[in-house]
Amino acid sequence: MEKTVEKTLVIQRYNPEQDQRPSQQRYQVPFDNSTSVLDALLYIQQSLDPSLAFRWSCRMAICGSCSVMVNGIPKLGCKTFLREYSGDLLLEPLAHFATEKDLVSDMTLFLQHLQAVKPYLIRQEQSAATTPATKPQPHKQTPKQLAKYRKFSSCINCGLCYAACPQFGLNPEFLGPAALTLAQRYNLDNRDQGKAERMPQLNGKNGVWGCTFVGFCSDVCPKHLDPAAAVNQGKVASATDFVIGLFKP
Amino acid sequence: MNQPKRSDEPIWWALFSAGGVCFAVVIPGLLLTIALLYPLGVLPENALNYQQVQQWLLQDWWGLAGLALAGAAICLPLFHAMHRIHHGLHDLKLSSGLLGKILCYSSASLFSALALYFWWQGLG
Numbered sequence: 001m002e003k004t005v006e007k008t009l010v011i012q013r014y015n016p017e018q019d020q021r022p023s024q025q026r027y028q029v030p031f032d033n034s035t036s037v038l039d040a041l042l043y044i045q046q047s048l049d050p051s052l053a054f055r056w057s058c059r060m061a062i063c064g065s066c067s068v069m070v071n072g073i074p075k076l077g078c079k080t081f082l083r084e085y086s087g088d089l090l091l092e093p094l095a096h097f098a099t100e101k102d103l104v105s106d107m108t109l110f111l112q113h114l115q116a117v118k119p120y121l122i123r124q125e126q127s128a129a130t131t132p133a134t135k136p137q138p139h140k141q142t143p144k145q146l147a148k149y150r151k152f153s154s155c156i157n158c159g160l161c162y163a164a165c166p167q168f169g170l171n172p173e174f175l176g177p178a179a180l181t182l183a184q185r186y187n188l189d190n191r192d193q194g195k196a197e198r199m200p201q202l203n204g205k206n207g208v209w210g211c212t213f214v215g216f217c218s219d220v221c222p223k224h225l226d227p228a229a230a231v232n233q234g235k236v237a238s239a240t241d242f243v244i245g246l247f248k249p
Numbered sequence: 250m251n252q253p254k255r256s257d258e259p260i261w262w263a264l265f266s267a268g269g270v271c272f273a274v275v276i277p278g279l280l281l282t283i284a285l286l287y288p289l290g291v292l293p294e295n296a297l298n299y300q301q302v303q304q305w306l307l308q309d310w311w312g313l314a315g316l317a318l319a320g321a322a323i324c325l326p327l328f329h330a331m332h333r334i335h336h337g338l339h340d341l342k343l344s345s346g347l348l349g350k351i352l353c354y355s356s357a358s359l360f361s362a363l364a365l366y367f368w369w370q371g372l373g
């Protein structure tokens with residue numbers, strides 16, 4: 001199809017080192033059925049305004065770096081198409097995060113929260129297994145055991161769920177949907193032995209209990225992980241941990 | 250990273266969840282019977298007469314049915330509602346502190362205690 005039809009993109013511009021406050025700039029972009037928001041941004045950068053800053057890498061909803069707000073809803077730029085919108089598009093950097101420049105958000109807090117829940121397999125006997133005398137054994141897993149956590153394992157760390165979460169917006173210390181989902185993902189993995197190390201983070205007021213089950217995170221997740229369900233499972237786990245804690249000396 | 254303090258939220262969440270079940274099952278059932286079917290004359294006229302109901306709730310089975318009803322129709326739904334209000338106040342930035350929490354849960358406790366007190370009185 002020939003690119004004759006044009007669409008208006010209104011983009012929030014902001015350079016904290018120069019500008020007093022963010023401003024909006026309008027761009028006319030030719031588009032067809034296959035033009036994504038990311039394609040439009042690349043067109044603007046290459047043909048209209050090289051100073052526009054935004055993040056991207058894979059173009060296929062895998063790297064999680066092209067997250068922006070489109071008409072107020074957190075979206076992956078490469079998975080969102082201009083054809084889906086009848087009027088103008090308003091593009092802003094992810095909500096609830098500080099802005100580095102234009103559409104580039106500062107994701108430091110997000111990464112810290114992911115780290116806090118130790119999102120990797122923890123094995124008690126690991127150090128012993130690495131001595132030459134004891135050959136490391138593979139950890140077997142049945143399809144049934146895999147199915148337990150699989151749906152929570154495809155997170156691409158895009159941060160859309162944090163931009164969607166009003167509780168993270170109110171309290172940036174809240175670990176948030178993706179981190180709590182990752183914690184649940186490893187806690188459900190039969191190869192993992194690190195649950196006891198993760199639970200204290202989940203049990204705190206900024207852990208699972210910071211969630212009030214709004215559920216918008218699950219609506220916006222581009223990988224359909226259902227982080228809200230994972231957090232609710234985490235609440236059951238934390239409540240169980242609470243009761244066990246009562247009986248432990 | 251140092252360990253965060255364990256939250257006492259599981260207690261309130263458990264009461265909230267139990268109350269949610271009551272709100273979803275018991276309350277609609279009660280409303281259907283008392284506020285709809287009975288006034289519409291679908292149930293026999295003396296099905297809910299005072300002596301009969303008092304017998305069921307406060308005398309048969311040591312009054313356990315009355316206790317269950319007070320718990321399921323008053324106490325647990327109260328904790329459910331006050332839990333929502335407590336978190337709603339936080340969302341509206343009206344109160345994020347201890348005061349709102351104490352007010353919410355203590356009023357739920359007070360009215361629950363009253364309900365149980367009246368049940369206890371009714372037994373005698």
Ligand code: SF4
Nearest residue numbers: 155156158159161221
């Ligand atoms: S849970 Fe979904 S929305 Fe949240 S970071 Fe992972 S992929 Fe993105």
Ligand code: FES
Nearest residue numbers: 058059064066078
């Ligand atoms: S560019 Fe990688 S997810 Fe969009």
